[in-house]
Amino acid sequence: MAMDTPPRWDRRMQQRLARGEAAALGELYDRFAALVHNLAHRVLDDDDAADQITREVFGYIWENPDAYDPKQGNMRAWIARLTQSQAVHRLRQNEATAYAETGRGSVEELEQKVRRASVAARADYIVTSMPRPLRAALELAYFQRRDYRQTAVDLGVTEDEARRRLRLGLQLLSSANTRHPEGGGPPGYGRAR
Amino acid sequence: MTGANGDADGVARAPWIPGPRRAADDHADLENPAVGPEAQPEPGPEPEREPEHEPEPEPEVPVLTHGVLKSLLGAWALSACSAGETRAVEDHLTACAPCADEALRLRDAVALLHEDRDLDLDPLLRSRVLENCLGRRPARIPIPGWITPYDAETARLDALLRDIGESEWHAPVRLKWYEEDRIVRRKATVAGVIGHLLAVDGLVSAALGLDDPLGAGTPELSPSERTEAFWAGLDRPANRSLRDPWREQSHTLIRTVSFAGRGVADLTVTYKDFALPLRDSLLERAFECWVHADDIANAVAYPYAPPSGPHLHDMIDLAARLLPAALAGRRRTGLAAPARHLVTAGAPGRSLHLEVEGAGGGHWYIALDSPAAIGSPDRAVAQVAMDGVEFCQLVAGHISPEEAAAGQDGDREAIRDVLSAAASLSRL
Numbered sequence: 080m081a082m083d084t085p086p087r088w089d090r091r092m093q094q095r096l097a098r099g100e101a102a103a104l105g106e107l108y109d110r111f112a113a114l115v116h117n118l119a120h121r122v123l124d125d126d127d128a129a130d131q132i133t134r135e136v137f138g139y140i141w142e143n144p145d146a147y148d149p150k151q152g153n154m155r156a157w158i159a160r161l162t163q164s165q166a167v168h169r170l171r172q173n174e175a176t177a178y179a180e181t182g183r184g185s186v187e188e189l190e191q192k193v194r195r196a197s198v199a200a201r202a203d204y205i206v207t208s209m210p211r212p213l214r215a216a217l218e219l220a221y222f223q224r225r226d227y228r229q230t231a232v233d234l235g236v237t238e239d240e241a242r243r244r245l246r247l248g249l250q251l252l253s254s255a256n257t258r259h260p261e262g263g264g265p266p267g268y269g270r271a272r
Numbered sequence: 273m274t275g276a277n278g279d280a281d282g283v284a285r286a287p288w289i290p291g292p293r294r295a296a297d298d299h300a301d302l303e304n305p306a307v308g309p310e311a312q313p314e315p316g317p318e319p320e321r322e323p324e325h326e327p328e329p330e331p332e333v334p335v336l337t338h339g340v341l342k343s344l345l346g347a348w349a350l351s352a353c354s355a356g357e358t359r360a361v362e363d364h365l366t367a368c369a370p371c372a373d374e375a376l377r378l379r380d381a382v383a384l385l386h387e388d389r390d391l392d393l394d395p396l397l398r399s400r401v402l403e404n405c406l407g408r409r410p411a412r413i414p415i416p417g418w419i420t421p422y423d424a425e426t427a428r429l430d431a432l433l434r435d436i437g438e439s440e441w442h443a444p445v446r447l448k449w450y451e452e453d454r455i456v457r458r459k460a461t462v463a464g465v466i467g468h469l470l471a472v473d474g475l476v477s478a479a480l481g482l483d484d485p486l487g488a489g490t491p492e493l494s495p496s497e498r499t500e501a502f503w504a505g506l507d508r509p510a511n512r513s514l515r516d517p518w519r520e521q522s523h524t525l526i527r528t529v530s531f532a533g534r535g536v537a538d539l540t541v542t543y544k545d546f547a548l549p550l551r552d553s554l555l556e557r558a559f560e561c562w563v564h565a566d567d568i569a570n571a572v573a574y575p576y577a578p579p580s581g582p583h584l585h586d587m588i589d590l591a592a593r594l595l596p597a598a599l600a601g602r603r604r605t606g607l608a609a610p611a612r613h614l615v616t617a618g619a620p621g622r623s624l625h626l627e628v629e630g631a632g633g634g635h636w637y638i639a640l641d642s643p644a645a646i647g648s649p650d651r652a653v654a655q656v657a658m659d660g661v662e663f664c665q666l667v668a669g670h671i672s673p674e675e676a677a678a679g680q681d682g683d684r685e686a687i688r689d690v691l692s693a694a695a696s697l698s699r700l
Contacts, residue, residue, distance in 0.1 A: 099412030102527040104405055108398055109427055109519075113434065116393055130397055134404050141405040202384035220352040221385050227347040228354075239343065246346030246378070253381035 089147075089154040096144035104141055111155065112137075114207065115162045121203050122166035122196040123173075132169060136162050159204045166200070167193055202255035209251050216244035217252075331355035333363065342371055349378035392435060395428050395577065415530050418537060418551045421558035421583040426522040428576075429469075429565040433515050436462070436572050441512040445571040447564075449669035450695040453607065458700060462571060463510035464503065465564050468700070470518040471495075471502035472560065476553055477521060479541040480528055485517060494544040496700040525554070552590055559587045563668045578661045584632025588660055591667045591697060592626060592636040596643035598693040607696075608689040611641035621645025624683075624690050625655040632660045640686050654682030656690065666691065669698025 095103035112133060119132035139161065140147070147157050174189045206214060212234070219230045231241035333356050336344070341364045347353040348361045365372040406414075415423060441463040448457045460468070472495045474485040484490050486502055493501060503510070529536060529550070541553035548556060562579055569576035578584055602608035615621045622645075623637040637647030657679035658666075666676045673691035680687050 099409070100527070100530065101402075101406065101411035101413060101415045102523070102530045104402060104411070105398075105415070105423060105427070105526065106523050108401060109430060109523075112393055112398065112401070113431075116397075130394070130400075133397065134401050137401050138405050138408050142409050199384065202381075206385070217350075217385065220347065220350040221382065224352075226352045226354070227344075227350075230352065242343045242347050244346075245350055245352065246343060249346045249349055249378040249381045250374075252384055253377045255384055256377070256380055 086149060086153065090149055092154065093144050093147055093149070096141060104137070107140065108137060111158050114155065114204075115158060117207075118159060118162045118200045118203060119166045121200045122163065122170055128169060128173075129166075132162060132166050135165055139165075155208065163197065163200050163204075167197060170196060198255050202252055205252050205255055209248060213244050213248035213251065216241060217248045220245055331359055333359045336360050336364075338364075338368070341368075342374075345371065345375050345378055349375065349382050393431060395431065396580070398427055399424065399580075413530050415526060416534075416537070418586075419526055419529050419554050421579065421586055422522070422554045422561070423526050424583060425558040425561040425565070425579060426519070426526075429561055429568075430515075430519050432565060432569060432574060432576065433466070433512075436574070438512060440572045442509070443571045445567050447567060447700060449698040449700055450672065451669075451699070453692065453696075455669065455672060461510060462568050463512060463514055465568055466514045466518050467502055467506070467510045468499045469561060469564055470514060470521060471498045473518070473521055473525065473557055474498065475543060476525060476541055476550070476557060479539060479550065479553075480525070480532075480536075482521075482524060482528060485521060492542065492544050497544070499700060529554070552593075555586055555590050558583065559590070559664070559668075562587075563664075563670075578631070578664075581631035584660050584664070585634060588628055588632060588634070588663060589636070591663070591694060592638060594697055595690060595693055596639045596645070596647075598696055599638075599640065599689060600643050602689070602693055602696060608693065609685050613641055615642070615645050617642075617644035619645060620648030620651050622686075623647040623649070623652045624686050625649065625652040626663075626690075627655060627657040628660045628663055629657060630660045638690055640689070652682070654680070654684075654686040654690075656680055656687055663694070666694050667697050669695055671695075 092103060092107060096107065115136050116129050116133050119136075120126065120129040123129060123132070136158065140158070147154060151157065170193060171189065174184065174192065178184050178189075206217070215234060216230055219225045219233055220227065225233060227241045227245060228238055230245070231238045234241065234244075236244075331354070336357070341361055344353055344357055344361050348358060351358070353361070361375075365375050442461050445460045445462055445465050446457055447460050447465070447468075448455050450456070470485050475495065475498065478484045478490070486493075486498060486505070490498075490501075537549065537551040539550040540547050541550055558579075566576050568574075579587065599608055603610060613622050621642060622640045624640055624647075626636040626638055628634055628636070635649075637649055637652060639645040639647045640653070658676065662671070662676065665671045666673065673688065673695050676691055678687075678691070
């Protein structure tokens with residue numbers, strides 16, 4: 080879908096948002112709402128909370144279109160980062176409230192939960208952003224349980240190529256597990272290729 | 273670095289790394305239903321235990337080069353290679369540290385794959401999110417209120433299209449409408465219906481001086497002629513590639529209208545046999561978008577709700593405003609009873625009271641004898657009560673006037689004429 084967003088689209092969208100065009104806001108929503116909602120849901124595992132994050136993320140972008148720097152990557156990756164940090168922030172808040180009320184849980188447990196949620200959200204993002212041929216190969220091999228020879232036939236590529244795509248797809252996905260130093264951009268939210 | 277050609281330095285001892293799950297063709301599900309794709313066995317050295325292949329004959333283990341073994345790591349992690357290859361890879365992993373390292377990483381990555389939730393966004397979320405944004409920072413270039421039904425309906429259909437699979441684009445859709453007082457049908461596909469919407473929305477584009485999807489210099493054609501011309505002009509059967517041009521055109525229409533001045537609402541859009549001001553034309557396009565989205569949703573067994581109450585109300589209102597002229601047209605061709613009491617233009621005339629129940633409902637008074645007369649409660653000679661969605665189905669030609677289970681009271685002839693005129697508003 081919006082995998083290969085050309086930078087031109089991103090810059091143009093930014094200009095239109097800055098100009099205060101309501102129609103641009105609608106287009107932005109149509110393109111990214113599913114991404115935002117799914118990532119928020121992956122972290123918070125709650126529909127209402129994901130709705131709320133969606134509202135906050137689009138509200139922030141609409142009020143601060145200049146916060147996006149095209150030099151740092153595409154808009155999709157930026158929005159994914161915003162969403163994840165917002166969702167993780169909410170998760171910490173929720174857990175802290177629960178801890179204050181019940182006294183159950185520990186800092187380590189919270190950190191572990193946050194880490195798991197972040198990895199899962201990054202992995203989702205990587206899967207939806209990876210080049211289509213890699214994603215198609217993974218889907219066949221994993222969800223359809225096709226072996227790599229059948230995958231090659233289904234995709235109309237050589238067996239070598241099918242093996243290459245499966246390996247490369249998993250390599251990309253495995254970067255979701257890489258921990259990153261605080262403050263640095265999380266891996267996985269780079270350009271799609 | 274993992275992935276480097278590590279033949280020379282790869283002799284460090286590594287533990288046996290069992291495969292992540294049984295190969296796809298080994299009926300693992302039947303033998304051990306509890307182990308789904310997500311449930312990975314714990315990694316860890318289990319050198320003594322034979323892998324679970326025991327009852328099967330020993331696979332023939334092929335002799336493979338390091339390059340091939342390395343290239344198999346992804347397939348291995350996904351259990352997507354043959355039993356022999358699996359064995360060859362696992363033997364290799366005990367001897368090659370870089371490959372063992374990568375194998376573990378890839379296997380952990382497999383655990384991150386899971387089915388798309390396929391959780392549809394609440395269609396009402398869009399308007400809530402946008403309203404919240406506009407409350408925080410008002411738009412300098414707002415979307416005029418009269419195109420919000422078109423904006424909302426195209427967005428809802430687009431969300432539906434986003435969620436359907438490749439093959440569903442070719443699912444058969446039976447289009448039906450009312451013509452010459454009977455229901456006619458036309459076979460299409462999901463993609464064909466999107467082509468239809470693209471071609472007819474193109475009328476509005478052309479009226480605004482935008483690119484016509486049928487190409488520049490297309491003569492004036494009716495909506496169905498445009499559709500047939502568009503379908504005939506495709507060099508392959510319609511497919512999902514029509515989604516983008518359809519969506520782009522609807523976005524461009526909304527954007528163009530937002531930038532145009534207030535007067536644009538009254539711009540005339542001609543449909544060959546009739547014409548509508550732009551504001552009604554885009555309301556009519558919103559209505560068609562919903563009706564066909566509903567056709568598509570039925571074809572792919574997908575739930576699809578009616579438009580929001582205020583938008584439904586606008587659509588019903590448009591149909592009610594078009595009814596007197598439709599009645600007059602039918603009268604000219606002898607399909608409706610002759611006028612009984614002509615009044616001077618602008619004066620209240622004999623009327624039918626249309627009472628629409630449910631979301632978007634209200635009361636309308638349809639002038640019966642002349643489009644120039646004003647509908648009036650005082651001169652109502654009949655009353656029809658219907659549900660809003662049902663009335664829209666009648667206007668869409670999805671149900672016949674006889675099927676419209678209306679609560680009826682008063683002049684039978686007036687009721688029959690109005691319900692038939694409502695159905696006659698439908699077309700492909």
